[in-house]
Amino acid sequence: MKARYFFVCLILQLFTAGSQAQDNKTWPSFRGNRALTGTTEVTLPNSMKLLWLFQAGDAIKSSPVISDQKVYIGCDDGLVYCISNEGEFLWKSGTESSIEAPLLFLDNTIFAGNLEGKLLAFEAGNGKKKWEYLTDGQISGASNWAFSADRKTKYILTGSYDYFLHCVDASTGKLIWKYESNNYVNGSAAINDKTAIFGGCDGYLHLVDIFKGDTISKINIGTYIASSVALDGGKAYFGNYDGEFFCVNLSTKEILWKHENAGVFVASPSVSADAVVIGSQNKNCYCFDKKNGKLRWTFKTLGKINGSPVIAGNRVIFGSVDGRVYVLDLKTGEKVWSYEIGSPISGTPAVTKGLIVIGAEDGSVHAFGEK
Numbered sequence: 001m002k003a004r005y006f007f008v009c010l011i012l013q014l015f016t017a018g019s020q021a022q023d024n025k026t027w028p029s030f031r032g033n034r035a036l037t038g039t040t041e042v043t044l045p046n047s048m049k050l051l052w053l054f055q056a057g058d059a060i061k062s063s064p065v066i067s068d069q070k071v072y073i074g075c076d077d078g079l080v081y082c083i084s085n086e087g088e089f090l091w092k093s094g095t096e097s098s099i100e101a102p103l104l105f106l107d108n109t110i111f112a113g114n115l116e117g118k119l120l121a122f123e124a125g126n127g128k129k130k131w132e133y134l135t136d137g138q139i140s141g142a143s144n145w146a147f148s149a150d151r152k153t154k155y156i157l158t159g160s161y162d163y164f165l166h167c168v169d170a171s172t173g174k175l176i177w178k179y180e181s182n183n184y185v186n187g188s189a190a191i192n193d194k195t196a197i198f199g200g201c202d203g204y205l206h207l208v209d210i211f212k213g214d215t216i217s218k219i220n221i222g223t224y225i226a227s228s229v230a231l232d233g234g235k236a237y238f239g240n241y242d243g244e245f246f247c248v249n250l251s252t253k254e255i256l257w258k259h260e261n262a263g264v265f266v267a268s269p270s271v272s273a274d275a276v277v278i279g280s281q282n283k284n285c286y287c288f289d290k291k292n293g294k295l296r297w298t299f300k301t302l303g304k305i306n307g308s309p310v311i312a313g314n315r316v317i318f319g320s321v322d323g324r325v326y327v328l329d330l331k332t333g334e335k336v337w338s339y340e341i342g343s344p345i346s347g348t349p350a351v352t353k354g355l356i357v358i359g360a361e362d363g364s365v366h367a368f369g370e371k
Helices: 002-018
Strands: 048-055 065-067 070-074 079-084 089-094 104-106 109-113 118-123 129-134 144-147 154-159 164-169 175-180 190-192 195-199 204-209 215-220 230-232 235-239 245-249 255-259 275-279 284-289 295-300 310-312 315-319 324-329 335-340 350-352 355-359 364-370
Touching (some): 048 335, 065 104, 070 364, 104 144, 109 154, 144 190, 245 275, 284 315
Antiparallel strands (some): 048 364, 065 070, 070 079, 104 109, 118 129, 164 175, 195 204, 204 215, 275 284, 284 295, 324 335, 350 355, 355 364
């Protein structure tokens, strides 16, 4: 009995120490977690105020991450900026090209992809470059991470416009494998145990073996999938460029439900216990019933919605190209709060307890908190 107890505890310790867990004080990746669900248990207040404003050197289309009371964000000036959670500049580190892809924080390292096709790793404490890996096309989607089969090594998975999903060693940047699709890989790969799932601009939903880089299966969706897939309960949720939104059973490869005629989807969905929320370039934010795809509500903004929403408790928060940040009631879709930044917003907010951070195309980084 004691031996069994020790073994269970050891496994739990290894998993905890090796994983990048999301909690209410961290937002380590584009969608908050490896399944890309875009959710957090943080409760948003009904009214918020601007806590601080930071000005970067060029437009911001990337999405921030938050860890260890620091905010990290990429910029079109080719720099990664590190800011304290009180808005104080800490460091910046450069690349040769714009960083539009959202960042990833893992093991005190910031991973950033740029439009030149470089994936770079920086020390989170001081911005010193650790390594770089070159693809043959621009990187627009965020990196994600996974364990090797023996759980001793962490992999970074990054899609590129060179048609490949690249898997590299997180510590060294050395190539492990690369998987070829038939067109651009614009979004991020969601991680489900041993499988990486991503939509390609080739119109397929790809399921890839993380350990080998081999195809598990491909599901024909028919047209470009520019956004990332959210995973929950053995199902994948995503939209395509024709305005169709899907729920797919990953075991049977069956399309369980589909909603049509919703504009162009380049944003990624958020998935809660019973709802799925996504914004469209037709200026609407949609909420679907998770079980059957029935439309629950829509909320219309004054501009395209390119950035992805975050579900925080019973609230939905997102930015729009109309230059506003919106908070909606998850149940009804009614507006609870909004703030006019005045410049288009293409990125996704990072949400932690007491802090919401989002960037805009005038180079500003805004942080909001309880009023």
